[in-house]
């Protein structure tokens with residue numbers, strides 16, 4: 001740990017709100033899968049900024065795009081056309097399968113807020129004024145703003161902040177009957193993460209996603225997929241729902257769309273998107289030329305580097321390694337994963353201790369609960385790097401650090 005760490009940690013404690021317990025390391029640079037601290041020490045990053053730096057740290061294509069655009073024009077508001085915004089929107093529409101429109105904001109929570117507003121505006125036109133409710137899932141996570149928090153199926157995160165936004169109810173995932181029971185004429189949309197991330201990597205089955213699509217169609221209800229964490233090749237296809245063949249009416253994106261730079265997006269099928277007219281929604285910074293240039297370069301590079309195929313094959317390798325570890329150590333209760341969105345549950349609640357020890361030993365991991373360790377490496381992660389982690393975990397878990 002370098003001396004700069006102590007200075008910044010003290011300054012942070014005396015000046016920044018206490019919303020995160022920060023780890024005792026100061027990362028000052030990164031490249032691909034690797035991070036470097038202020039003492040020059042190297043770490044393998046199996047977290048990628050919580051599933052954000054999918055292309056890897058400081059990718060030259062994104063760096064170059066930002067450098068080029070920021071020197072030309074940084075900001076001009078959404079009242080004007082700018083370079084890169086329309087091209088990025090068209091690129092996303094194309095990846096989504098065509099016939100859609102995009103709205104750009106700055107974060108995942110904002111994208112969810114936009115999706116909720118769009119669903120309610122659409123319902124006010126097509127279903128009547130009383131159809132306002134949204135059915136979401138237990139254990140889901142959709143953000144920290146008051147509506148995205150209300151959508152989040154984790155009461156412990158909500159209670160202290162009541163009254164939060166009304167109009168949300170929650171069901172278990174992978175239970176079609178429970179969903180149908182929750183639907184009535186007051187419901188305008190169903191909101192799901194195809195793979196729940198913050199909840200601890202719990203995938204919706206493909207059958208369930210297709211059944212939910214059919215139920216929504218039969219009842220004239222919108223289907224919203226929150227792909228803020230599972231989108232952008234994290235699970236293999238560019239959007240996780242594509243593996244199930246269940247296309248949503250509205251999709252939210254953020255995190256890896258900018259490879260670490262702030263961007264959020266609401267993507268909607270054109271007939272749904274047309275519910276919004278000027279004045280309904282907006283954002284000062286959303287869709288600015290610098291972030292749109294970065295996101296375009298990011299999407300191009302992810303495609304060129306076949307990030308989706310790498311996520312699928314490296315993810316299978318990682319899950320197989322963890323399953324071997326489960327048999328060998330008897331300390332792991334379950335392994336879950338789709339592509340490079342992976343988690344394992346320890347039998348004992350030692351996830352935080354394991355993550356902290358791993359950081360001290362040069363591996364950046366993440367825990368989503370006392371028992372669950374989540375792995376979200378950049379998609380350029382190699383099998384050799386996974387082997388390094390497996391070797392480490394084998395020792396760490398058997399020596400009881402977990």
Ligand SMILES: Cc1ncc(COP(=O)(O)O)c(C=O)c1O
Nearest residue numbers: 107108109141142143197228229
């Ligand atoms: C599925 C999902 N939706 C929304 C969010 C909120 O995103 P942000 O932190 O950018 O507001 C997250 C963040 O983890 C997420 O995983």
